[in-house]
């Protein structure tokens with residue numbers, strides 16, 4: 001086997017010096033500095049030279065970065081080093097993607113962000129201040145107990161913490177619930193802009209408490225770029241305490257015990273039930289498509305016995321490869337448990353690109369049962385309608401589609417928006433039915449889960 005060294009990514013640009021443009025090639029030296037090679041004939045600049053701009057072209061447009069200083073002059077066989085004087089640019093983003101990302105840009109926006117405070121209602125400010133005070137007191141109390149427990153042998157400490165969680169946990173959860181009711185009273189009737197502004201203010205003020213909850217930390221920081229990734233879904237499904245200290249454990253558990261999260265656990269059971277009911281009397285194998293599958297935990301109730309593995313095949317589609325890997329490990333775990341193979345395949349694709357594909361059925365095949373949970377809540381009405389149309393076209397005659405969507409009256413709505421920074425498209429029953437109105441021959445109904453936070457649109461295609 002032979003291997004050739006791959007040259008590092010570079011960017012061809014020009015440095016401006018005393019009105020002249022000097023062509024250069026830059027590569028990254030670190031995140032915040034560039035290695036620079038001068039391309040012109042016998043160009044020499046001493047260390048310390050300051051260039052007025054670094055310019056380059058991207059998509060036919062000229063991009064310019066502010067003053068840069070040569071901190072090391074190029075030597076034979078070694079590039080020079082360039083750092084920026086007035087701004088701090090992300091040099092990796094610059095060279096790898098041609099993106100200008102100024103890490104100091106936020107500084108320019110600071111006055112605007114600070115001015116937002118003036119537009120927060122007095123009542124809301126008082127509410128947040130009270131919440132802040134109360135949580136500080138609760139935390140102090142719980143931390144004091146944890147410090148005492150820590151001195152004990154692990155089994156004793158564990159038992160003591162368990163007792164505290166059981167005894168004070170309910171009272172603390174009751175307190176959080178009352179504050180959520182108060183929050184709902186305060187923000188009901190807000191415009192989307194007011195929600196956004198007050199939500200931002202809320203999270204800035206309560207940030208240390210939010211970061212104390214493993215779940216809320218992830219929904220806020222969004223390491224996969226969106227709220228609702230496979231790991232968050234797994235936290236909801238596990239429905240367990242997480243964290244070392246009592247306060248962290250409770251702050252993690254409260255949102256995942258709330259009705260909005262219970263609705264997720266409900267659908268994990270309801271979807272397989274509906275599928276098993278729809279399966280009766282149908283020829284096998286039954287082809288099933290899960291759209292935006294996430295960790296696909298519901299498969300445990302879909303493939304319960306070896307017979308299910310013989311009679312069902314599953315296609316798992318998701319835009320996030322990490323979600324698909326989690327879904328695949330769900331499948332592998334079931335195969336081991338049942339001692340047989342499951343006919344499963346994964347498709348790493350966004351439903352948005354799926355909309356652009358002319359002959360989708362040729363690639364994906366046709367299905368008897370299609371379900372999608374936790375996706376339509378992220379889609380605007382036109383995209384949601386278009387996605388449903390495409391899915392309907394993939395359905396075999398006599399087939400069934402199930403679409404989950406949170407209802408406008410979701411009791412966790414403001415919890416999710418304010419504490420979790422988790423925005424959704426909420427819908428009414430009529431809006432759900434409207435999506436199916438133009439599907440040829442379709443009959444559609446809407447039902448709720450027990451939490452009544454979430455609706456299921458059931459669309460049937462005539463045989």
Ligand SMILES: C[S@@+](CC[C@H](N)C(=O)[O-])C[C@H]1O[C@@H](n2cnc3c(N)ncnc32)[C@H](O)[C@@H]1O
Pocket residue numbers: 227228229230233291292293294295296297317318319320323349350351352372373374375378
């Ligand atoms: C809230 S989770 C729901 C996961 C799973 N259906 C469940 O109920 O556990 C949302 C999932 O939708 C996926 N998703 C979001 N937008 C998508 C899109 N445009 N196309 C495909 N998948 C998408 C995400 O990657 C994530 O895995």
